[in-house]
Amino acid sequence: MDKLVKKRRSGPRTFDRDQAVDIAMRLFWRHGYEGVSLNDLTAAIGIAPPSLYAAFGSKAGLYREALDRYSGMPKALNTLGQMTNLRDVVETLLNSAIDAITEPGEERGCMISSGMIQCGEDHADLARELAERRGLMRDTIAHKLKPWLDRDRAASLSRYLVTILQGLSVQARDGASREDLRQIADEVVAGIRARNLSDCKKGHRRGVA
Structure with missing residues (x-):
């Protein structure tokens, strides 16, 4: 099937x-759940x-453990930290995600964002479990946006950003370069800045630039 399988076939059969x-x-990440057989x-x-x-x-049990392992790897959400404005949150989220899904030596795309879309x-x-994991990612992003947005706008922007992240994952799997994906991220950040999204929760404006 691929080099990983061939390598292990010739090695010692230890567990x-x-x-x-x-x-x-890594097999599931590369080929998807249905693309990897028990053999x-x-x-x-x-x-x-x-x-x-x-x-x-x-x-399926092994796949769930593989998903947990993947979820424990460094991710874009772990890089947000204490941002000072909304634009920085969005820009850091997207660029960190792009770095992760185009990391040299790793598989392309996101195992969760584009996992089991069809099955x-x-x-x-x-598939429902994957959808729930994507929902958790969406909720986590919304939480990161709450210092600058009220609950409804944070939820709306989070859903939009998750849609962008899924698209970036698919583009990465299709061979788009890191530079190509950064152009997309730049367009998204420019749109956020142009709309001048501000603090609606507390009733005063905070810069996004």
Whole structure:
């Protein structure tokens, strides 16, 4: 299937749970849940199917652990910190996300943003879980925006930004360069600045420039 699978097929058939989850994460990240078979997983990890079932319960169980591992990696939301204005929050969020989804040596795109957008009915539960994870990301972004916006506008802008992040993920998977994606981010930030979004919650204006 790919170099990762071939490499593990020729190596010792030992089992390390932490390594197994990392290998599975990268396969799922690269090919999607339905693009990775049980045989691909066992060959890449170097174990027999009964051992995989004993450790993770199912392919879906391993996928969930892989998602948790991915969620624990450094992400754009972790870089926001204490921003002084709304534009900086948006600009940092987008540019950090672009760095993450185009990191040399890593897979392209975001495993959660573009994961299981379409799938068979047998995997509908997993697809709902991915949607819930995207919803949590949207809520987290909205929370980061609350110092400058009231609840409704923070929620609206958060939904817009998550839509942009999903689009950036797809573009990255399609081969767009980091520079191409930064041009998109620049357009979004320019739009935020032009609208002069301000502090509606406290009834006074705070700069976004």
